[in-house]
Amino acid sequence: MGDRFAERMADPRVAGDSRLLGDFTAIYCRGRHAGTARHPLASAGAALHVYGRRVPVVCDACAELLAYAERRRAFCPKDPKPFCSYCDTHCYRPEMREAMRDVMRYAGPRSMLHGHAIAGIRHLIDGRRAKKEAAARAAQEGERS
Ligand SMILES: [Zn+2]
Known part of the structure; x- marks a missing residue:
């Protein structure tokens, strides 16, 4: 890790994505792990000030994630990085993938209320869901006519 990690984190897209996940995970942790001890994230990225002044406050499990x-x-x-849910390279370990999916599902819609509208919208427009809704709408319209 070390230098190469710092080098990659200097890319604003990489830092921005990490910040987004930090925001989402903090929302998720606050809602789902309310009874758990939470601390400002002390990760390698946090040490590089990737999160600026909004260091996510999370529990140990969310910090690991x-x-x-x-x-x-x-x-x-x-490069460019595709939307993770569309990517054909499943780089996350299965349990981490599942955990991050939970975070997205929980925090995606809620992030809109927390002033991350653009980021929230970007993640809310999850293709599968959008497609499912469009199909449901089409089916409804079909029934009506
Ligand atoms: Zn948590």
Whole structure:
């Protein structure tokens, strides 16, 4: 890790994505892990000030997820990086993938209320869901006519 990680984190897209996941995970952790001790994230990315003044406050499990997500993002071999849910390279370990999916599902819609509208919208327009809704609408219209 070390130098190469710092180098990758200097890319604003890499830092921005990490910040987004940090925001999302903080929202998720606050809602889902309310009874758990939470601390400002002390990850490799946080040490590089990737999160600026908004260091996510999370529990130990969420901190581990974020530190993992930082590394995955930093070392993502795709450039430009595709939307993770569309990517054919499943670089997350299955349990981390599942955990991050939960975070997205929970925090995506809620992030709109927390002033991350653009980031929220970007992640809310999850193709699969959009497609599913469009199909449901089409079916409804079909029934009506
Ligand atoms: Zn948590």
